[in-house]
Amino acid sequence: MVDIIPQGPMGSFQGQSNPVFSGRNHSIMGSKLLKWAILLVLVLFIISIFIFWFGGPSFIESGVQLTVEGPTQAAVGDEVVYKIKYSNLTKSDLNNIKFTFSYPDKSVIIKDGKVADTTKETFTLDSLAKGQSGEKEFRAFLGGNRGDIKIAKIVMTYQASGLKSKFEKTASLATTIVSLPVALTLSAPPNATNGQMISYVLDYRNESANDISDLRFEFDFPDGFSVNNSTPIFDAGSKQFFTIKNLKKGQGSRITVQGIVIGKEGENKPITVILKRKLGNDLVNYEEASSFTSITNPLLGVDIYLNNSKDYSTYLGDDLNYTIRYNNSSNFNLIGLTMTVKLEGDMFNYSSLNVVGGYFDSNSNTITWDSSVVSDFANLVPGKRGELNVKLKVKDQFGSGGTGTKNTLIKASVKLSSPNIPPGIDSDELAATTSLITKISTQPTFTQLVYYSDVAFGSSGPMPPTVGQETVYTIHWNLINPGNGVSDAIVIATLPVGVIWKGSSSVTAGQPDIIYNKNSSEISWNIKNLPMGVGSTIPKYEAVFQVSVKPTSAQKGSAIDLLKNASFSGKDSFTKQVIMVRNSTITTNDTVDRPNDGNVK
DSSP: OOOOOOBOGGGOBTTSOOHHHHHHHHHHHHHHHHHHHHHHHHHHHHHHHHHHHHOSOSOOGGGEEEEEEOOSEEETTOEEEEEEEEEEOSSSOEEEEEEEEEOOTTOBEEETTEEEOOSEEEEEEEEEOTTOEEEEEEEEEOOSOTTOEEEEEEEEEEEETTOOOEEEEEEEEEEEEEEOSEEEEEEOOSEEOTTEEEEEEEEEEEOSSSOEEEEEEEEEOOTTEEEEEEESOOSTTOSSEEEEEEEOTTOEEEEEEEEEEOOOTTOEEEEEEEEEEEETTEEEEEEEEEEEEEEOOTTEEEEEEETTBSSOOEETTOEEEEEEEEEEOSSSOEESOEEEEEEESTTEEEEEEEESSOEEETTTTEEEEOTTTOGGGTEEOTTOEEEEEEEEEEOSSOOTTOSSHHHHEEEEEEEEEESOOOTTOOOSOEEEEEEEEEEEEOOOEEEEEEESSBTTTBOBSOSSOOTTOOEEEEEEEEEEBOSSOEEEEEEEEEOOTTEEEEEEEEESTTSOOOEEETTTTEEEEEEEEEOTTBTTTBOOEEEEEEEEEOOOGGGBTSOOEEEEEEEEEEEETTTOOEEEEEOOOEEGGGBSSSTTOOOBO
16 A cells, blocks of 8 residues: 655655755844844843842942041140041932030030030031031130140941931041240159158249140148248139239249148148139130159158258259258168169259269269168168269350250259168168259350440441540440340449440340440349340340540550449349349450550550
């Protein structure tokens, strides 16, 4: 039997594809699908890039920026301006914003002329739109001590639009106190016995570039201390205040308070002095200094004197003789003692040091004696007393730092001790200590020069001087003051008989004129105040005037005295010591431009 299979169009068999046409169709369809797939991937990639760059979350915390701007260094009492800057760099608005600014510790804030009793301030914003920013200033006067670090802090709390969470941002600024306008040095005896009379000494000095007004020193004495007297005296009706209306630049002084201290052995007695300044209508804390005294047993005593005084003021080039006195006031034999004297200050001339038996350590500027050089220290019997001496000089001139605290004060600290504690004494060390702070007075230079032919005034008359003819001379007075300011400053001299005042004179700009008293033949230049730094940081002070002589025959062959008894006097504004600088008589032979050519012809 033969099966007949029907044929389709074009002679093909139905139910069976043509291999040639089938392959071509599949190829075309695959190519189209691939193209659509690539296009889809490309679209998705572009969308993802767009989302990545332009979509993303609408709020990122790092887009909220907050900073505090201000000085990183300041002096005590400076008014510091803190500038708070904030900005919204997110894509969301910020709402319910609160800022809290914390002032640095011991700051003084003035509001409407009065001291504000606040340590923090707040301000709010309803909203901060995206891209928006702002700033606000806060002002404060900084208090504290040299080296203190003052922290100002701002805290910002807020909400982002569309979010319920609260966010917080903080920023801060550290400012270091690098200087004190008024240098304070408070000295208290390290040790004292119960019922002993002691002295507190406060040295102060205006080391700022300007005068400072309306100051008050407030003493906070320890419990158990009763005041006997003070120099200067306290404000009227007070037992703890000293008021200064105006403290000039470079000016300083000393306050001494004496009294009796009562306390138990081992008890520390702290004393604090607060310097207050008037800001607005209130007195506010400006600076402070503190020290303390320990109540000790009276087993061992030591004291120190300078040039036989407890309140000696020295000067440039001066000879110093420290006397250290010690004693055993107990009923015990005290053995194995050691004494040290530490010298502090930049103005000691250590090359002149003269000390018997002691060892000097130049690294610490300390002198040490022990029992190998002082026989008493091997066994100091009850009631035994003795003394040691340290001799040296003050430097001839102030250092490069001018007349700051290091150059105007010197200090000697003494310690007498033993590790051998007598039986029944509850202590780790047997020791007695004391110290002495000494002021260095200023030492102005007063010179006088005489010219025959002066640059400004010229010359007149014969030289050498001639009998019967008038010759005019020009005299210069020069003042230089590298040290402390001098008050009540005046230069005085006398014209000898036969010397005539010509009336021509000049002085440094701003200074009082020279005055001649014809009744007494006295010339005076009343400067009143001679500041520190004259002749170094500021120009020297100079006065110039003219005198004349008409020699007589009795003066022939000799030089003629032109000026005698010339002197400069005043009072050191820091040490309160009276200053006197005398000058020798000048003659016609002393001219700068014609030396030894003044004998009368």
